[in-house]
Amino acid sequence: MNYYLGIDFGGTEIKIGIIDENGSIVTKDKYITDTSKSGAEIVAHIADCAQELIGKSGVDQKNIRGVGIGSPGLLNPETGQLKIVTNVPQLNGVNFAEGIGSHLGLPAFLDNDVNAMTLGEFFFGAGKDFKHVIGLTLGTGVGGGIILNGELHRGASFTAGEIGHMSINADGLYCPCGNYGCLERYIGRDGIVTRFKAYQSKGIATGINEYLDNGEITPKAIAMAAADGDKLSLEVLAETGKILGIALATLTNVLNPEIFVIGGGIANAGDLILEPARHELIKRAYTVPAQAVKVAPAALKNDAGIVGSASIAVAKLAK
Ligand SMILES: [Zn+2]
Incomplete structure (x- = not known):
């Protein structure tokens, strides 16, 4: 079975979860976005939370094919760079996908939260x-x-x-x-x-x-x-x-x-x-x-953020 990690990033809260290839959530948790920290510290914190969640999940990390990150704001989905994150300006210009992906040793992809929701519905929901x-x-x-x-x-x-x-x-x-x-x-x-x-x-x-x-x-x-x-x-x-x-x-x-x-x-x-x-x-x-x-x-209702974010990676890797 293949698995995908989804990170639904927001200005106050981060939801992280692992889905299987059928879109079912294996495990998930919520974390606080500490806006008093630097951009690099926020990236490291998210990666640490994700790593800990993987450790507790029972899923072998080598079966996780990739990470999808959904974020509000203006961003470049090809490079993985955040451009303007209104509520967390210290992340402006930070390469979110590369930063989180390299901490986890997994391919990571970034897109905006509404595209993430749409991809989630396309792969696993009403669409x-x-x-x-x-x-x-x-x-x-x-x-x-x-x-x-x-x-x-x-x-x-x-x-x-x-x-x-x-x-x-x-x-x-x-x-x-x-x-x-x-x-x-x-x-x-x-x-x-x-x-x-x-x-x-x-x-x-x-x-x-x-x-x-x-x-x-x-x-x-x-x-x-x-x-x-x-x-x-x-x-x-x-x-x-x-x-x-x-x-x-x-x-x-x-x-x-x-x-x-x-x-x-x-x-x-x-x-x-x-x-x-x-x-x-x-x-x-x-x-x-x-x-x-x-x-x-x-x-997808309450899990739309996690399943949608993970679906960004599904779209890139499940071909
Ligand atoms: Zn308008």
Whole structure:
């Protein structure tokens, strides 16, 4: 049996796990990102944690074919170098793949976290029976990963897949990226909450107060209230799905994918968002590609980060 190590790196937390060649997690653990340390110390710490996990796992290190590292920020997947990591700037310019790989004596590969999620779904999740897969993560922002013909599409500067910054409204809200009307401004975390509050301020009744998330209206609180039948919450989620569907229709016309795999926190609302998205997609896209494409929730859930990161190595090595 072949195994792959996945490192899901984040500004506050690092998740590390080993998967087998079927995508099943053999072992996993969580570690803290100590942002008071230097870049080199962070690299050494991650490698030490990974080495210790391998030691405890019972997996023979020589059966681990490689390491996949998923990270937020701007990076170069060909060289393995991090370019801009907003919350951990001491890692800017650090070659993450080479640093961690050489500590472990294993080939290591780096990619961004949304491409990792998309690869995980492509190999082991909702996209495993398809060749043309587009992954979206709905969270604070809206991220995208594009797999065409079984290969991740990274583009000329490795920045492809910025689905959240596709404009859906020429005169829409300003986005810090420089564009107007970006998808993320409407269905990212703040966009959803802002739309909810706008309706609330018009005096539309809601039972959201029973579901507040640490006293706040959040997409999670809206999803919980909706699941219990709160009308305004249901309406805001349906509107979120409709806006998502506008973007999916454009992507369907441009790229003719077989499946959209939707992950991230608010995607847990499931068909309350996905059904209006499908409806809008079919209404707007050309008939042939619209009938060919599925809109499905991500299958990997809590383990998406580890399985996705390990899948970066699977994509490089399992040929
Ligand atoms: Zn933007």
